[in-house]
Amino acid sequence: MRPRKTILCVEDNEQVLSVRKFLLETRGYRVVAVSTAAEALEYLQTVAQGSVDLLLADLLLPQMDGNDLIRRAKQVHPGLPGLLVSGTVTNFDRAAAADAFLPKGASSPAELLDRIKILVARKRGPKKQVQPVTPLEEPVAMAS
Numbered sequence: 001m002r003p004r005k006t007i008l009c010v011e012d013n014e015q016v017l018s019v020r021k022f023l024l025e026t027r028g029y030r031v032v033a034v035s036t037a038a039e040a041l042e043y044l045q046t047v048a049q050g051s052v053d054l055l056l057a058d059l060l061l062p063q064m065d066g067n068d069l070i071r072r073a074k075q076v077h078p079g080l081p082g083l084l085v086s087g088t089v090t091n092f093d094r095a096a097a098a099d100a101f102l103p104k105g106a107s108s109p110a111e112l113l114d115r116i117k118i119l120v121a122r123k124r125g126p127k128k129q130v131q132p133v134t135p136l137e138e139p140v141a142m143a144s
Contacts, residue, residue: 004030005120010040010057010069020056023109037064044076052080053120059086070097081119
């Protein structure tokens with residue numbers, strides 16, 4: 001059995017956080033649910049690099065918006081993908097620090113799960129591909 005992927009979910013609306021946590025856990029993800037950006041950053045500073053597979057955050061949070069949260073989280077965990085969701089903003093321009101953006105309400109739970117699956121795979125994928133690719137390219141170039 002593969003280890004479960006960990007998603008740090010940040011949402012200040014308790015009901016939305018609860019629904020999102022349930023949705024993700026029933027799909028096999030391990031969810032760390034927090035309601036503020038400060039709690040999320042505090043958690044990230046206590047865990048090892050690579051132990052969180054995705055940061056899923058609301059764009060509009062008290063004290064610090066989701067963009068700033070993702071920017072600061074990437075300083076602590078540089079390879080951490082960030083997905084922003086917003087109920088008031090439908091424009092990706094407001095989500096510049098994120099790797100992906102979904103408008104709340106305009107996107108279905110299936111779209112959210114698909115986007116999460118892609119981002120978690122992207123985090124894992126390139127690290128395994130980078131090292132073997134380089135040695136294989138050299139002999140091919142010499143044979144030409």
